[in-house]
Amino acid sequence: MAERARESFRFRGREYPVRPGEGLLHQLTRAELPILVRSIRYHRPRAPYCGTGICTQCLVRVNGVPNIRSCMIEPHPGDVIETENAWPSSRFDLGGVLDRLFPSGIDTLHGFRRPSWLRPLYYRVIRRLAGFGQPPTPTGPGPTEPASMVEAEVLVIGGGPAGRAAAGRSRGRGVDVLLVDRGPLLAPPSGVRAMPHTFVAFLPPAAPGAPRVFRAVATGPAGQGVLLRARTVIVATGAYDGGLLFPGNDRPGVMTAEGALAVGAGLTTPPFSRALLFGGGERASEILDRLGSSIAAAASPAGFDPETTRRASDLGIPLYPRSLLREARGTRRVREAWLVPRGGGPRTRLEVDSVILAHRRLPHTQLLFQAGATMAWWGSAGAYLPVLDAELATNVPGLFAAGEAAGFPSGIAAEASGIAVGERAVGNPVRLADLPSRPPREGAPELLGYYAELLQSPLARGKWIVCACEDILLDELRDAHERGYVGLEEVKRYTGVGTGLCQGRFCLPDTLLLLSAWEQRPPPEVGYVTQRPPVMPIPLRALAELPEEPL
Amino acid sequence: MTGEPRDEYRIAIVGGGIIGLFTAVHLARAGAGPIAVFEKGFLSSGSSGRNGGGVRQQWEEAATVRLAREAVSAWRRFATEYGYNPFFRQGGYLFLASSPAETAQLDRVCRAVRSEGLPVERLSREEVGSRWPMLDSGSVTGATFLASDGTVYPFPAIWALFEAARRLGVEVWTRTPVSEILRDGGKVTGLLAGGRRVRAAQIVNAAGGWSAEVSALAGLSSANLPTRHEIFATEPMKPFLDPMLIRLRDGLYVSQTMRGELVGGLSVAHPPGLSPGLPTSIQFLRSMSRALLDLFPSLGGLKVLRAWSGYYDDTPDGMPILGEDPRLRGFFHANGLGGHGFMLSPAVSRRVAKSVLGEATDLDPAVFGLGRFLGEDHARTQERLQPG
Numbered sequence: 056m057a058e059r060a061r062e063s064f065r066f067r068g069r070e071y072p073v074r075p076g077e078g079l080l081h082q083l084t085r086a087e088l089p090i091l092v093r094s095i096r097y098h099r100p101r102a103p104y105c106g107t108g109i110c111t112q113c114l115v116r117v118n119g120v121p122n123i124r125s126c127m128i129e130p131h132p133g134d135v136i137e138t139e140n141a142w143p144s145s146r147f148d149l150g151g152v153l154d155r156l157f158p159s160g161i162d163t164l165h166g167f168r169r170p171s172w173l174r175p176l177y178y179r180v181i182r183r184l185a186g187f188g189q190p191p192t193p194t195g196p197g198p199t200e201p202a203s204m205v206e207a208e209v210l211v212i213g214g215g216p217a218g219r220a221a222a223g224r225s226r227g228r229g230v231d232v233l234l235v236d237r238g239p240l241l242a243p244p245s246g247v248r249a250m251p252h253t254f255v256a257f258l259p260p261a262a263p264g265a266p267r268v269f270r271a272v273a274t275g276p277a278g279q280g281v282l283l284r285a286r287t288v289i290v291a292t293g294a295y296d297g298g299l300l301f302p303g304n305d306r307p308g309v310m311t312a313e314g315a316l317a318v319g320a321g322l323t324t325p326p327f328s329r330a331l332l333f334g335g336g337e338r339a340s341e342i343l344d345r346l347g348s349s350i351a352a353a354a355s356p357a358g359f360d361p362e363t364t365r366r367a368s369d370l371g372i373p374l375y376p377r378s379l380l381r382e383a384r385g386t387r388r389v390r391e392a393w394l395v396p397r398g399g400g401p402r403t404r405l406e407v408d409s410v411i412l413a414h415r416r417l418p419h420t421q422l423l424f425q426a427g428a429t430m431a432w433w434g435s436a437g438a439y440l441p442v443l444d445a446e447l448a449t450n451v452p453g454l455f456a457a458g459e460a461a462g463f464p465s466g467i468a469a470e471a472s473g474i475a476v477g478e479r480a481v482g483n484p485v486r487l488a489d490l491p492s493r494p495p496r497e498g499a500p501e502l503l504g505y506y507a508e509l510l511q512s513p514l515a516r517g518k519w520i521v522c523a524c525e526d527i528l529l530d531e532l533r534d535a536h537e538r539g540y541v542g543l544e545e546v547k548r549y550t551g552v553g554t555g556l557c558q559g560r561f562c563l564p565d566t567l568l569l570l571s572a573w574e575q576r577p578p579p580e581v582g583y584v585t586q587r588p589p590v591m592p593i594p595l596r597a598l599a600e601l602p603e604e605p606l
Numbered sequence: 607m608t609g610e611p612r613d614e615y616r617i618a619i620v621g622g623g624i625i626g627l628f629t630a631v632h633l634a635r636a637g638a639g640p641i642a643v644f645e646k647g648f649l650s651s652g653s654s655g656r657n658g659g660g661v662r663q664q665w666e667e668a669a670t671v672r673l674a675r676e677a678v679s680a681w682r683r684f685a686t687e688y689g690y691n692p693f694f695r696q697g698g699y700l701f702l703a704s705s706p707a708e709t710a711q712l713d714r715v716c717r718a719v720r721s722e723g724l725p726v727e728r729l730s731r732e733e734v735g736s737r738w739p740m741l742d743s744g745s746v747t748g749a750t751f752l753a754s755d756g757t758v759y760p761f762p763a764i765w766a767l768f769e770a771a772r773r774l775g776v777e778v779w780t781r782t783p784v785s786e787i788l789r790d791g792g793k794v795t796g797l798l799a800g801g802r803r804v805r806a807a808q809i810v811n812a813a814g815g816w817s818a819e820v821s822a823l824a825g826l827s828s829a830n831l832p833t834r835h836e837i838f839a840t841e842p843m844k845p846f847l848d849p850m851l852i853r854l855r856d857g858l859y860v861s862q863t864m865r866g867e868l869v870g871g872l873s874v875a876h877p878p879g880l881s882p883g884l885p886t887s888i889q890f891l892r893s894m895s896r897a898l899l900d901l902f903p904s905l906g907g908l909k910v911l912r913a914w915s916g917y918y919d920d921t922p923d924g925m926p927i928l929g930e931d932p933r934l935r936g937f938f939h940a941n942g943l944g945g946h947g948f949m950l951s952p953a954v955s956r957r958v959a960k961s962v963l964g965e966a967t968d969l970d971p972a973v974f975g976l977g978r979f980l981g982e983d984h985a986r987t988q989e990r991l992q993p994g
Binding site: 165171179181182183189193257259278542548558585587588589593596601 | 914
């Protein structure tokens, strides 16, 4: 038994063999998509969604520590993995009755006030609904590595094409360059110091005074605190696949393109075989390329680009251009999806076992906001992006942005922006002719009109989940709007949207568009919320151990 | 509000936080309209949306205990009266001392609180350890606990008062900064709000951390000093901590909210004054996390979700500034509440409303009036129990 425990981990009371080098989510996802956690308020079943450590749909408790994203860790021999917020199990959870008892949600703001003598009891029950897990009861050892401080001349955050290109260029000029990435950093550019599995959670503006020094708070591979110091910072944090608002958008089987790749890529039998692909651009065609045999149909809010059309036709996949995704049905797993042509027309019912969202990429700009870069609304991208000068520098001395985080399209443009910024960051002239261009700042995001149309059509009943981390419903946003609360800041505080564990990455972009439609003014006038640190939740221990700096 | 403010109101309130809105509601109920509230930001953009939600009656001064006791009974009624749950939850306040001097301070607190008839408990380290076993009580030298203290969730209280004020006919103008206070010799005549001239014979300065600036708009010096304090929230958990905890040594305060998050801060000395952007410092994240793990050693894996900061509107003696300015007729102060404006707001706003209406209040001008900082006389009362 002791021998066995050394080479296996325990999940739901069963021993699983540890496969070194393979992530926990992958090991738990073989033939089926696991329901690992129940949602906060309504105990809705949730299955892996984003695959990139952002969402809250694959949270597990590991060795007594709650809310660990199973897509971000590897199990170790002897680990005990438990599901959260469910009894007796995440598949069959008695709490799930709440979802059925309150089909249009629980209004804790206005309800449960009378009679006043019952209020303490109400509050006790409401309090029990909060949180995914019990407080930590750690059973394993803490981080095996001590906290540290690492200094560099140039710090590059993000090891994708842009970050690697920037690091390589800066290093090529003989400067000391540190490249950090949240994941593994295979074969870093030559001469560049690489820190893999290092996540930067907080990048405050450089303190005033000379010499200029940026400090960044990060966690290292063992979860230990790391304080990074650099005179120049290049933010190349990339982008992620955004979500979509429709009833059933949180059902097991609905996932982003990255989520689908995380659970399905490289498997001969991915945990879905009849997926609806949503999106008509480059990302969609990539999914057709890599998961095509598991795709049953493709729909797009707009049209399909020629590449996607060609691939779909090669695979015999039917295309539904200019479609509203009206609903996904199925409780423990998506069973069917409903499409309606934009502008009206008959509904189409598709028997599918999942929905893969590949319709938009959203930039990871939180560090740029934090560091004080001037940000502007980019209509065509549907996101806020840094304002850059003609040579791709932000308005903050020493702070640069490259790649998808700065709004350059993935691939060649992202890499070219990295090359330019890597040169510029070490004071070299940039050949303006070599600079890639970003999409135009003007224009309205495709989804703005899409949502306006979706909200005008007769709404499907049931819960429209805007924020899956905190189970916040469309009706709550509408209530806030109708009561006279204006702008994203007020509505965030009224509903709690944007305050969950994903730090608003999935709900805020949609809330911005919804408010824009309701308030009938463009998104930048609806505003945005201050990007508070940390970028993603960071353990107390890592912060407590941060080294004091020598003064 | 849409459209434009009127040319004249009977009363203009500067600041749409809890004090301004609560005062407006009291005034409107007394039939004192027309009333306007001018808020330069959005609702809850100031300290009313940035505080930790503590409501306590443990103080060193009997005058503060009295205000706080009234506030607690008002918070108990709030959900019934205003249609929103502020989630006032009486989980108690536990003050921890870790030195003989702090223990002596808690003894003074006990005397003041008991003299007002509240059953505060004086606890030993052993009693703290057995009642709250999740706490590492090793460094505790003494403690006080009052079970009727508690916490509110600030936002719903703001929504409730905003809507109540509007139902009563109060105009609440958000995103409308006041840039000038108009006076005619020794009395106020109006203000510039959103660049527009508005007449009002009575003006209430309820601008929290910005109160000193608002007084300066009327050409008045003031004793208020905004100081920036930082705070953070952890990821939510199932309930495990009922009381609000305060450690005197470092000013640590922390409670577990209705949403399951641990929310708290501690004193990190920032230079006084307003700082644009209300930033978060690495120093705070480090010292706050250390302090929390000191008390809860098993929480090392718990994650910090969000950090922010806000202003305390401090005064030299730790007591608020309430009532009419002795130098300018019609200019009323409802400020200087340090970090405790939210919790005391029901009691404070009721009294400010009365004084605006010219009614007698129990506010001793020598304790609460701005005059105590103006003459030769020095403030006689000192409220030293400032953390949390």
